Amino acid sequence: EVQLVESGGGLVQPGGSLRLSCAASGVTLSAYNINWVRQAPGKGLEWVSYISSVTPSHIYYADSVKGRFTISRDNAKNSVYLQINSLRAEDTAIYYCANSYGTGWHYFESWGRGTLVTVSS
């Protein structure tokens, strides 16, 4: 099972930016598709974005974040990133990364413990 670790969360003012990271230890993250999923306080899970393992990457976003969020990967650093701009209060959430691969592309196999993003003035 892949062990994923998210980082980069924190307190940011509305309109600000953050870059979240998803890293893995002991495995080559480039072999996996990576999804970002978030959970706002008291709310359910929301799929946010996907980047494929193949090059060039296939990238998808939920409508709620399109134009403000950018997913990318740096295989040399064994990491996937989620750049989040123009932050709004409703972006306050725990952000999880989750992997998929091969014929299991359609589900989220392993998850990290998440990183908390708080948008507040």
Added chain:
Amino acid sequence: QTVVTQEPSFSVSPGGTVTLTCGLSSGSVTTSHYPSWYQLTPGQAPRTLISNTDTRSSRIPDRFSGSILGNKAALTITGAQADDESDYYCVVYMGGGIWVFGGGTKVTVL
């Protein structure tokens, strides 16, 4: 926009059976939506239970099973235990690289 529907809550007695469902506001959930199920406990990483409708993930007890019931995906817990008390989410693949989660079901074991 299609909404994925789940029951807000369920209560089950220890040793009992409960079936959670996952439907669409418009149309039916089929195997082509590759429905999967996740358990979410506060402070822990989400746990993958079922993928591709009915494939149990490794190390998941066989009291968890997935299926299609009518026009919905379903997660059945047979012989519920106290530590099954949690929130359960389904997600369906809508095509075009888009996944949509249901609103989650809170299961209480008492």
